[in-house]
Amino acid sequence: MSSNRESALRQIERLRKEIDRHDYLYYVTADPEITDQQYDALMRQLIELEYEFPDLVSPGSPTQRVGGEPLGSFSQVTHATPMLSLANCYNIDELYDFDRRIRELYDGEPEYVCELKIDGVSAALTYRNHTLTTGATRGDGRIGDEITGNLRTIRSIPLSAPDDMPPDLEVRGEVYFTRREFDAMNTQREIDGLKPFMNPRNAAAGTLKILDSREVAKRPLSFFAYGMIGEGLNMKSQSEILETLKSARFPTNPNWRVCSGLSDVEAYLDRWDADRYELPYETDGVVIKLNDISWWERLGATAKNPRWSIAYKFSTEKALTRLLSVDWQVGRTGAVTPVANLEPVLLLGTVVKRATLHNEDEIERLGIRTGDWVEIEKGGEIIPKVNRFLADKRPEDTEPIEFPTRCPECGSELVRDEAEVVRRCSNWDCPAQITGRIRHFASRGAMDIEGLGGKTVEAIVAAGIVKDAGDLYSITKSQIESLPGMAEISAENLIGGIEDSKVKMFDRLLFGLGIRHVGIGVARIIAAEYKDLDSLEQAPEEELQQTPEVGAVITESIKQFFAFEPNIRLISKLKEAGMIGRTEHDERSSQHLKGKIFVLTGSLKNFSRESAGDEIRIRGGRVTSSVSKKTDFVIAGANPGSKYKKADKLDVKVLDEKRFVDLLSK
Numbered sequence: 001m002s003s004n005r006e007s008a009l010r011q012i013e014r015l016r017k018e019i020d021r022h023d024y025l026y027y028v029t030a031d032p033e034i035t036d037q038q039y040d041a042l043m044r045q046l047i048e049l050e051y052e053f054p055d056l057v058s059p060g061s062p063t064q065r066v067g068g069e070p071l072g073s074f075s076q077v078t079h080a081t082p083m084l085s086l087a088n089c090y091n092i093d094e095l096y097d098f099d100r101r102i103r104e105l106y107d108g109e110p111e112y113v114c115e116l117k118i119d120g121v122s123a124a125l126t127y128r129n130h131t132l133t134t135g136a137t138r139g140d141g142r143i144g145d146e147i148t149g150n151l152r153t154i155r156s157i158p159l160s161a162p163d164d165m166p167p168d169l170e171v172r173g174e175v176y177f178t179r180r181e182f183d184a185m186n187t188q189r190e191i192d193g194l195k196p197f198m199n200p201r202n203a204a205a206g207t208l209k210i211l212d213s214r215e216v217a218k219r220p221l222s223f224f225a226y227g228m229i230g231e232g233l234n235m236k237s238q239s240e241i242l243e244t245l246k247s248a249r250f251p252t253n254p255n256w257r258v259c260s261g262l263s264d265v266e267a268y269l270d271r272w273d274a275d276r277y278e279l280p281y282e283t284d285g286v287v288i289k290l291n292d293i294s295w296w297e298r299l300g301a302t303a304k305n306p307r308w309s310i311a312y313k314f315s316t317e318k319a320l321t322r323l324l325s326v327d328w329q330v331g332r333t334g335a336v337t338p339v340a341n342l343e344p345v346l347l348l349g350t351v352v353k354r355a356t357l358h359n360e361d362e363i364e365r366l367g368i369r370t371g372d373w374v375e376i377e378k379g380g381e382i383i384p385k386v387n388r389f390l391a392d393k394r395p396e397d398t399e400p401i402e403f404p405t406r407c408p409e410c411g412s413e414l415v416r417d418e419a420e421v422v423r424r425c426s427n428w429d430c431p432a433q434i435t436g437r438i439r440h441f442a443s444r445g446a447m448d449i450e451g452l453g454g455k456t457v458e459a460i461v462a463a464g465i466v467k468d469a470g471d472l473y474s475i476t477k478s479q480i481e482s483l484p485g486m487a488e489i490s491a492e493n494l495i496g497g498i499e500d501s502k503v504k505m506f507d508r509l510l511f512g513l514g515i516r517h518v519g520i521g522v523a524r525i526i527a528a529e530y531k532d533l534d535s536l537e538q539a540p541e542e543e544l545q546q547t548p549e550v551g552a553v554i555t556e557s558i559k560q561f562f563a564f565e566p567n568i569r570l571i572s573k574l575k576e577a578g579m580i581g582r583t584e585h586d587e588r589s590s591q592h593l594k595g596k597i598f599v600l601t602g603s604l605k606n607f608s609r610e611s612a613g614d615e616i617r618i619r620g621g622r623v624t625s626s627v628s629k630k631t632d633f634v635i636a637g638a639n640p641g642s643k644y645k646k647a648d649k650l651d652v653k654v655l656d657e658k659r660f661v662d663l664l665s666k
C-alpha cells in the first residue's frame with residue numbers, strides 16, 4: 001500500500017509539473033504542444049489519483065484551479081511592502097515636470113522603462129517555499145482582501161515559482177479581462193437577464209470580489225506581472241525584473257521598452273496612443289518607471305505615490321456617466337439651448353460636469369431622459385457633447401426632459417422659427433442676452449478686455465450699470481466699487497482694461513459686435529477693406545458683396561445690424577467713446593513677416609497671447625498652435641511648454657521676447 005502511495009505521489013508530481021508546463025505553453029506563450037483532449041486526459045489522471053489519495057491534494061495542484069467552497073467573507077492581509085499607486089499625468093508638459101524632479105536628484109541621464117498600463121485590478125501573489133500560498137487585492141495599499149482561491153483560477157498565474165527564485169517571493173501585477181472574454185461574458189449576462197459590466201476593469205474588479213471561487217473559475221481572467229519583491233533577488237533595474245519574471249514563466253506584457261530619454265518616451269506614448277486599439281486587452285495609459293532600482297528608495301514616495309514612477313493616461317475621447325438634470329441656457333442671440341448636468345467624470349484629463357445636449361429635436365431623436373446613462377464625447381470643441389444614452393442600462397426612475405415654453409431668464413415667450421431647430425427668447429432686453437452680448441464683446445477672441453470676465457459682466461448687468469457694450473465706456477470707478485466683491489484694485493484694473501480696448505484693431509471690434517455670420521475670419525477680411533465703422537456702414541451693398549468671402553447673406557446681415565434701433569444706439573455710444581478700431585493694417589506696417597509661421601509658448605511680459613498674435617498678423621505673419629517643420633519661429637516667453645522642446649528637436653528658430661520685439665520693429 002505504501003509503495004502504491006509512493007508511486008502515486010511520484011505520478012502526481014509528474015502530472016502536476018506536466019500540466020503546469022502545458023498551462024504555461026497554452027496561457028502564457030500561446031504556443032501549445034498538445035491538443036485539448038490530450039490535456040484533458042492528463043487532468044483526468046491527476047484528478048483520479050488525488051481522489052484516491054485525498055491527503056496528497058495540495059493547494060499548489062492544478063486541480064485546485066477550478067475553485068473551492070464559497071467563503072463567508074474575505075480575510076484581510078497586510079502587505080509587507082505597501083502597494084502604492086501612481087500619480088497620473090495627462091500631457092507631455094507634466095511628464096517633463098516628472099523628469100525634471102528626478103534629474104534634480106539623480107546623477108547622470110535617467111533611463112526609463114515604459115510599460116503599457118493595463119486597465120485591470122492590481123494583485124499581489126505570495127509564494128512561500130516556491131508555492132503560491134496567498135493572493136491579495138491592493139485594498140487601501142496597506143491592507144487588502146485575501147483572494148487566493150480566486151487568483152488560483154487564473155490559468156496563466158504559476159502555482160509555483162522556479163527553484164532558482166528566492167523561496168519567498170512576492171509578484172505583483174494586473175488582473176484583467178481580454179476584450180474577447182469581456183464581450184463574451186457580457187453577452188452571456190444579457191442572455192441571463194443580468195446587467196452587463198461597464199468595462200473590462202469593472203468586470204475584473206467585480207469578478208475578484210466573488211466569494212465563490214468556482215464562479216470565478218467560469219470567467220477566464222488574465223494576468224500580467226510587472227513587479228517582484230524577494231530577499232536575495234538583487235535586481236538592478238526594472239528591465240531586469242521584467243526579464244526575470246518572464247524567464248520564471250510569469251506572464252509579462254511584451255510591449256515594454258527601455259527609453260534613454262524623454263524623446264524615446266514620447267515616441268513610445270505616440271505609438272501606443274495610436275496602436276492601443278489593436279491590442280486584445282484595454283490599456284488606459286503608459287507606466288513610466290526609472291529603470292535604475294538603486295534610486296527607487298532614495299527618491300522615495302509622497303504620501304501615496306512613488307517619485308520614481310508615473311502613469312501617463314491616454315486621453316479618452318469618450319466616457320460614460322449619468323445625466324442628472326438639464327439646464328436651459330440663453331445665449332447672446334436668445335437661443336435657448338439644453339445643457340446636461342452630469343455626474344462628474346474624467347474625460348481627456350479634465351473632470352466634466354456639464355455637456356451640451358444639442359437642441360430639442362436632437363433630444364427627441366436620441367430619446368434621452370434624465371437619470372439615463374449617457375456617453376459623452378469631446379471632439380474639437382471645448383465643451384463636450386452627449387452622444388447617446390445606454391438603452392440596456394436605463395434605470396427605472398428616469399424622467400422625461402421637459403422643454404421650456406418661456407425664457408428661463410426673463411419669462412418671455414419663446415419663439416421657434418419654422419426653419420430653425422432652436423427656440424429663441426424674443427426679448428432684446430433679456431438679461432441673459434445682454435450678458436451674452438457683452439461677454440462676447442469682451443472675450444479673448446474679440447476685444448480681449450482685461451478684468452472683464454463672465455462673472456463681472458453678470459454683476460454689472462444685474463446691477464443695471466450697463467445695457468450694451470457701449471455703456472462699458474462710461475462706467476465709473478465708483479460704480480464698480482459699489483458692486484459686491486469688487487475691490488478698488490480690480491475696479492482700477494477693469495477701467496484700465498476698458499480704456500485699452502479703445503485702440504484695439506478694427507477686426508476685433510467688428511467681430512465683437514456679434515453680427516450674424518461675421519466671425520473673426522470674415523471680420524479680418526472686411527476690416528482690411530473698410531477702415532472703420534463709418535465706412536462699413538456707408539458701404540454700398542453691391543460693393544460690400546464684392547468683398548472676398550462676403551456674399552449676399554453676410555451683406556444682408558450687416559445691413560440689418562446697422563439698421564436695428566438698439567444697434568444704432570450702441571454704435572453711437574462706441575463712436576462717442578472714440579472707438580473706431582485701429583486700422584494700421586496697410587499704412588503703418590510693412591508686411592515684412594508675410595508668409596512666416598509663428599508658434600507662441602510661455603508667457604510674455606509685454607503681450608498677451610492675443611496681442612502678440614495681432615502684432616504678427618498685421619505684419620503679414622500667421623500664428624499656429626503646434627510646432628512642425630513648417631514653423632518659422634517659436635516665440636518663447638517665461639515657462640515655455642513642450643513646444644519649446646519640440647522646436648529644439650526640429651531645429652526651428654526660437655526667439656525670446658526681446659528678439660521678438662526686435663523682429664517686429666524691423
Ligand code: IVH
Binds near residue numbers: 121174309311
Ligand atoms: S506599477 C508603485 N505597472 O496602475 C508601482 N502598475 O496606480 C505601482 N497598472 O495600481 C504599479 N499596469 O493597478 C504598474 N505595468 C504596470 C501597470 C500598473 C497597470 C495599474 C496598477 C496600479 C495602477 C497605478
